[in-house]
Amino acid sequence: xxxxxxxxxxxxxxxxxxxxxxxxxxxxxxxxxxxxxxxxxxxxxxxxxxxxxxxxxxxxxxxxxxxxxxxxxxxxxxxxxxxxxxxxxxxxxxxxxxxxxxxxxxxxxxxxxxxxxxxxxxxxxxxxxxxxxxxxxxxxxxxxxxxxxxxxxxxxxxxxxxxxxxxxxxxxxxxxxxxxxxxxxxxxxxxxxxxxxxxxxxxxxxxxxxxxxxxxxxxxxxxxxxxxxxxxxxxxxxxxxxxxxxxxxxxxxxxxxxxxxxxxxxxxxxxxxxxxxxxxxxxxxxxxxxxxxxxxxxxxxxxxxxxxxxxxxxxxxxxxxxxxxxxxxxxxxxxxxxxxxxxxxxxxxxxxxxxxxxxxxxxxxxxxxxxxxxxx
Numbered sequence: 001x002x003x004x005x006x007x008x009x010x011x012x013x014x015x016x017x018x019x020x021x022x023x024x025x026x027x028x029x030x031x032x033x034x035x036x037x038x039x040x041x042x043x044x045x046x047x048x049x050x051x052x053x054x055x056x057x058x059x060x061x062x063x064x065x066x067x068x069x070x071x072x073x074x075x076x077x078x079x080x081x082x083x084x085x086x087x088x089x090x091x092x093x094x095x096x097x098x099x100x101x102x103x104x105x106x107x108x109x110x111x112x113x114x115x116x117x118x119x120x121x122x123x124x125x126x127x128x129x130x131x132x133x134x135x136x137x138x139x140x141x142x143x144x145x146x147x148x149x150x151x152x153x154x155x156x157x158x159x160x161x162x163x164x165x166x167x168x169x170x171x172x173x174x175x176x177x178x179x180x181x182x183x184x185x186x187x188x189x190x191x192x193x194x195x196x197x198x199x200x201x202x203x204x205x206x207x208x209x210x211x212x213x214x215x216x217x218x219x220x221x222x223x224x225x226x227x228x229x230x231x232x233x234x235x236x237x238x239x240x241x242x243x244x245x246x247x248x249x250x251x252x253x254x255x256x257x258x259x260x261x262x263x264x265x266x267x268x269x270x271x272x273x274x275x276x277x278x279x280x281x282x283x284x285x286x287x288x289x290x291x292x293x294x295x296x297x298x299x300x301x302x303x304x305x306x307x308x309x310x311x312x313x314x315x316x317x318x319x320x321x322x323x324x325x326x327x328x329x330x331x332x333x334x335x336x337x338x339x340x341x342x343x344x345x346x347x348x349x350x351x352x353x354x355x356x357x358x359x360x361x362x363x364x365x366x367x368x369x370x371x372x373x374x375x376x
Contacts, residue, residue, distance in 0.1 A: 001025060005035040009093075009114060009370040010043070029143050032372045036138055040093070040369040042066055045322060045329050046077070047336075047365055048087050049358040055128065057100040059084035062355050063368075066327070066338060073354050080116040085109060087364050088132035089204035093371025096134035096151055096204075098123065108151060108179070110134065110375065113368070117375040123153075124177050124186040130155045133204030133211040135225040138373065140209070146181075147375055150225055152211055153177040154199065172196050174230070176223060193230040195221060200362070201321075207252045210275075214250045220259070222275055235259060236270040236280035245309045247316045251323025251367070258283070260320045260328060264307045267291060269323075269341070284341055295346040298337065315360060324367035331360070 004012065004026065012035065016023040025031055044065040049058040063074040078085060078097075085097035088108075095113060099106035106126040111118035136149040155175045176189040197217030205212045213221040218239055219232040236259060239246060246263035257272040259280065269284040288306060292299040305317040322329040328339040329349075336349045352359045 001031060001034065005031060006038060007035075008038075009035070009040060009372050012372060013114060026372070027374075029145070029374065032374065033138070033143055035372065036143075040371060042324050042327055042367050043370050044368050045365055046087055046090075046095070046368055047355055047359070047363055049356045050362055050364060051358060052361055055101060057084075057086050057128075058356070058358060059100055060356055061085075061087060064336065064349050064355075066349075073350050077113050078111075080113075081109060081111065081118060087366055089134040089206070090366040090368060091134040091136040091149070091206045092138055093369055093373050094134060094136050094147075094149065094375075095366070095368070096132055098132065101128050108132065110149060110151070110181075112371065112373050112375055114370045115372060115374065119181070119375050121179060121184065124179070125153070125155070127155065131199045131203045131213060133206065133213070133223070135206050135209075135211060137206075137209065143373065147373055149181050151179040152204070152223060152225060153179075154213065154221070154223075156195070156198065174221065176228070176230070178225075178228070189228045191223075191228050191230050193221065193223075193232065195219070195232060201249055205250055205252055205257065207257045208255060212250055212257055214248070220250060220257075231275060233272065233275050234278045236282070237261070237268075243310075244307050245312055245314075245316070247319050249320040249323055253323070253325050258323055260323050262306065262318050262320055262330075264288070264303070267339075286344070291346075294344055298335075298346045298348060299332065302332070321363065322365040322367050324369075327367070329365055329367065334360070 012026050016026050044063055047062040061078055063077045084100045086100055087097050089096040095111050097109050106123050107120050108123050109118050109120050131154045133152040141148045158172045174193040174195050176191055177186055178189055179186045197215035199213045200216050201214050203213045211223045218235050222231045222233050242263045244264050246261055248261045251258050259270045261268045266287040270280040271283045273279045273281050288303040292302055309316055319331045326341045330337055334352045338347045338349055
């Protein structure tokens with residue numbers, strides 16, 4: 001047990017075929033809990049296109065392995081589910097997804113793509129505009145007897161408020177619905193968060209007991225799952241300080257929230273040290289010229305191309321799409337790259353043509369680390 005628990009999840013899945021005893025041991029929850037102590041590296045990224053001006057969803061999902069040597073982009077990872085789905089969130093090896101629209105009876109799935117196990121439950125208030133977050137912490141809620149998680153749905157609502165001059169102004173606020181796998185029920189949280197920005201990009205990042213959603217303003221929505229409290233965390237640098245339009249994303253590394261920004265000033269990464277005081281610490285900084293010099297085989301004139309983006313409705317040349325454990329999944333022009341902050345090197349993963357015709361604008365991207373977490 002001690003030796004096997006040191007092996008990665010994908011290797012252990014294959015070792016189940018060695019004998020009945022090994023299959024039984026590797027399938028036991030006590031063994032899986034022990035094996036979780038081993039930090040599982042990022043194995044790849046899930047990528048799903050989105051229509052911009054259509055209510056229908058795109059069914060195709062691509063899986064892009066981190067190590068592409070001899071491996072191609074995979075398109076059938078979620079074929080074990082009974083229907084096509086839209087990816088929503090990831091948390092410690094589990095994926096949260098929902099039925100594709102249009103659907104007569106949309107439901108939510110929480111699944112493990114490695115062992116192909118899944119659970120499903122009704123969606124309390126189906127709405128394509130809402131955002132789903134998955135909160136799963138096997139260290140806080142041990143998996144000895146069951147796999148316990150929560151799904152949080154964020155709804156954005158605008159209500160008409162009367163003002164003194166009898167004109168009407170829109171007051172936008174967020175509400176939260178929470179599903180618990182323990183009770184198998186939904187409930188509406190009393191918490192409301194006044195926010196005039198929309199949630200976008202890599203939504204529902206679960207870090208340290210809280211879910212974070214990036215907005216299209218200078219704020220990040222935070223929701224404490226246990227206490228059902230929300231905050232709007234101010235980003236480390238206001239976007240109005242830039243002459244051109246910057247691009248950003250959020251992610252998790254070493255148990256903390258990270259904010260990644262690409263602008264004419266270069267590539268910058270901040271880590272959130274204290275969400276109550278909005279304390280950010282600059283962790284990484286590199287100019288675009290320096291990036292280009294270190295990766296001349298992939299980058300050319302990126303300073304000029306990033307500076308030339310002066311309107312929101314134009315496609316960015318460089319777009320950070322997801323960040324996890326020191327790895328930045330990003331698009332440069334029509335290619336997908338992985339930037340390793342430790343080695344400071346870019347690695348080409350694939351081209352957009354391998355991912356579909358609608359892959360350039362606002363795709364869904366989720367980092368994935370394999371696990372043996374059972375859902376049966």
